Amino acid sequence: MNASPQIARTIAEVRGLIERLRAERAGGESGNEVGFVPTMGYLHEGHASLLRRARRENGITALSIFVNPIQFGPNEDLERYPRSEEADLELAAREGVDVVFLPSAQEMYPAQRRTTVAVTGVTERLCGASRPGHFDGVATVVSKLFNIVKPDKAYFGAKDAQQVAVLQKMVSDLNMDVRIVPCPIVREADGLALSSRNVYLSEEQRREALVLSRSLREASARIESEAEVTPEQIVAGVTGSIQASPLAQIDYVELLTFPELQPLDPKRDLSDLRDSGGSVILALAVKFGSTRLIDNAILNLKEAPLHV
Structure with missing residues (x-):
């Protein structure tokens, strides 16, 4: 000690x-x-x-x-x-x-x-x-x-x-x-981002909350692997994954530039940013009961995800 x-x-x-x-x-x-x-x-x-x-x-x-x-x-x-x-x-x-x-x-x-x-x-x-x-x-x-x-x-x-x-x-x-x-974000072994507010979650809410990190991983993999994918498609995919959890109430799911936090053209694919090496953040906030959790993935589009 x-x-x-x-x-x-x-x-x-x-x-x-x-x-x-x-x-x-x-x-x-x-x-x-x-x-x-x-x-x-x-x-x-x-x-x-x-x-x-x-x-x-x-x-x-x-x-x-x-x-x-x-x-x-x-x-x-x-x-x-x-x-x-x-x-x-x-x-x-x-x-x-x-x-x-x-x-x-x-x-x-x-x-x-x-x-x-x-x-x-x-x-x-x-x-x-x-x-x-x-x-x-x-x-x-x-x-x-x-x-x-x-x-x-x-x-x-x-x-x-x-x-x-x-x-x-x-x-x-x-x-x-x-x-x-x-x-970097520190996570539990199952992927849930550590937060002082996690103590509020019931056992069932804690299990359901794993959809957050899972949807971020899936979206990050899609951004990396698909030659043409738009912000609108990424946000829709993450939103759909989270909505499949009956306990989840979405506050926001957004894909923005980082660190400027400016919106992207929702229908324009990410190839321009990928070519320039620009960074984006896929950020979300979701409530489980009265507990509001946030999580994100920051990606340099020429490299692997920085925080997932």
């Missing part, structure tokens, strides 16, 4: 810890760069994979656990979002995390908030269309966390590829001195 991480619950504490660790490790063999993994807790192997990469690539590993209220809509699952601080800290210790930032909502938003970070152009579709204001909440809290922790690199899972695209655009537009590092 690695040493327990140092825990900070206030902004002043975490800034002091990071500053001290940077000073202590300056000039050391592993350096004093900070790799940061922002999370909402209830950590699983997907988060652990981000922490391991952050630890490999930096001298200091920082983790934040904060269920951010401003990214939840009025009818979403803020109050019942799963939380497990003790288990989260055990995982952090196993993965060799140096600092865990565990702020309260009052610490992060001590007064009436009058500043919001909004990224346009990549937030109007997919989850941005289904969850109005969600990415404003994400961009605002992540910008605050970056200003507090001042990391050199920040690690995010590609399961929420739209979030990655939003944050990359935010960092670029605002000249933030941090690099966003997207990391």
Whole structure:
């Protein structure tokens, strides 16, 4: 077991810890760069994979656990979002995390908030269309966390590829001195993408949810193997596969450019993008009961799928 991480619950504490660790490790063999993994807790192997990469690539590993209220809509699952601080800290210790930032909502938003970070152009579709204001909440809290922790690199899972695209655009537009590092989706052995919300699924819903990764694999194989196939055909195929599950309620199935998240001509085959080496994302959101799951496949059309 690695040493327990140092825990900070206030902004002043975490800034002091990071500053001290940077000073202590300056000039050391592993350096004093900070790799940061922002999370909402209830950590699983997907988060652990981000922490391991952050630890490999930096001298200091920082983790934040904060269920951010401003990214939840009025009818979403803020109050019942799963939380497990003790288990989260055990995982952090196993993965060799140096600092865990565990702020309260009052610490992060001590007064009436009058500043919001909004990224346009990549937030109007997919989850941005289904969850109005969600990415404003994400961009605002992540910008605050970056200003507090001042990391050199920040690690995010590609399961929420739209979030990655939003944050990359935010960092670029605002000249933030941090690099966003997207990391591959981590899946269960049967293909289900890991998510803190998977705990909500009944046994039957859990079985039915496998249609998501299966339909993405089938569509990716079709895109790779068919000389002429259109976005309309791909979306229709995935939609049909998911609709065959009696428990599935589709929010969206979309095929877009990546990372721009712009629509493709639905009836024009993908050969032009294939010739240019352009990337696309096949993204979906589906509800099983009250549990909304997202998944995606990102493909460079000249290469194998990046995340399936």
